[in-house]
Amino acid sequence: MNSSNGNGSMSTASSSGAWNGRDQFPAGLRVLVVDDDQTCLMVFEKMLKTCLYQVTKCNKAETALSVLREHKNEFDIVISDVHMPDMDGFELLKHINSEMDLPVILISADARKQVVMKGVTYGACDYLIKPVRIETLKNIWQHVVRKKARNTF
Amino acid sequence: MEVGQMQRRLVDYTKSLFMEGFLDAQFLQLQQLQDESNPDFVVEVVSLFFDDSEKLLNDLTMALDQPNVDFKKVDAHVHQLKGSSSSIGAQRVKNACIAFRSFCEEQNIDATLRCLQQVKQEYYLVKNKLETMLRLEQQIVAAGGSIPMIELGF
Numbered sequence: 001m002n003s004s005n006g007n008g009s010m011s012t013a014s015s016s017g018a019w020n021g022r023d024q025f026p027a028g029l030r031v032l033v034v035d036d037d038q039t040c041l042m043v044f045e046k047m048l049k050t051c052l053y054q055v056t057k058c059n060k061a062e063t064a065l066s067v068l069r070e071h072k073n074e075f076d077i078v079i080s081d082v083h084m085p086d087m088d089g090f091e092l093l094k095h096i097n098s099e100m101d102l103p104v105i106l107i108s109a110d111a112r113k114q115v116v117m118k119g120v121t122y123g124a125c126d127y128l129i130k131p132v133r134i135e136t137l138k139n140i141w142q143h144v145v146r147k148k149a150r151n152t153f
Numbered sequence: 154m155e156v157g158q159m160q161r162r163l164v165d166y167t168k169s170l171f172m173e174g175f176l177d178a179q180f181l182q183l184q185q186l187q188d189e190s191n192p193d194f195v196v197e198v199v200s201l202f203f204d205d206s207e208k209l210l211n212d213l214t215m216a217l218d219q220p221n222v223d224f225k226k227v228d229a230h231v232h233q234l235k236g237s238s239s240s241i242g243a244q245r246v247k248n249a250c251i252a253f254r255s256f257c258e259e260q261n262i263d264a265t266l267r268c269l270q271q272v273k274q275e276y277y278l279v280k281n282k283l284e285t286m287l288r289l290e291q292q293i294v295a296a297g298g299s300i301p302m303i304e305l306g307f
Binding site for chain 2 (some may be wrong): 036037039040042046081086092108110128134
């Protein structure tokens with residue numbers, strides 16, 4: 001697992017989940033990205049950092065899950081690949097949905113309708129087809145806001 | 154060769170890679186991500202892609218060489234190669250993977266072997282082209298010049 005927020009450690013400044021730097025939002029959005037392919041992971045990390053997000057990357061779903069469990073309230077959104085060996089994106093999504101209240105975006109090179117449908121029914125807030133463009137990543141903050149708004153009512 | 158000439162040669166060469174379909178718009182995204190804080194980003198990603206792909210191609214060769222081919226495994230490898238090639242904009246490799254996957258679904262051993270050859274061919278072609286392009290860039294930088302931005306009508 002690689003923490004890449006520039007400080008070399010997990011940031012706990014926003015552990016309450018409140019947006020202290022509201023003016024700069026969505027800069028500082030705390031993203032966990034999971035993909036077993038290192039090429040894809042490297043590209044995602046660079047794109048997310050270019051969006052001024054705080055990025056943590058994992059190449060295994062199990063690692064991502066322990067990170068999320070150990071550092072509850074320190075992430076705003078999870079982006080995960082679907083097809084990974086051992087635990088896949090769907091299983092990770094199920095665990096996250098049952099244990100915590102985080103929006104999860106699934107990504108895949110697999111655009112088949114039944115797979116996308118599975119993602120939707122399992123509760124992914126979005127399903128993106130690779131290759132993902134940076135313009136798409138610039139808009140993911142809406143899922144964070146939407147979930148918070150739903151929880152408020 | 155002076156810098157201006159090298160730059161023109163690089164621009165023409167890079168444009169041809171797009172025109173011939175070796176690279177697509179995703180590669181432009183990568184170039185745009187490169188900046189002063191990360192001046193070797195493209196080289197690093199491309200190198201990672203080469204490493205990953207060679208491993209995947211080896212795994213595919215072995216998987217298709219078994220007496221009882223595990224098509225699920227083959228499909229998983231091809232899927233991964235499709236994902237990484239699309240992430241760097243290696244369009245022809247990605248397209249070869251798409252065809253490959255449909256034959257995996259049919260469990261057609263002859264067709265999948267042909268697809269493997271096709272994917273390998275496309276991979277080595279794009280690898281060669283990218284290495285040439287990156288070498289041209291290095292020569293320009295070494296001669297004190299800067300890498301020209303490509304204007305494409307996408």
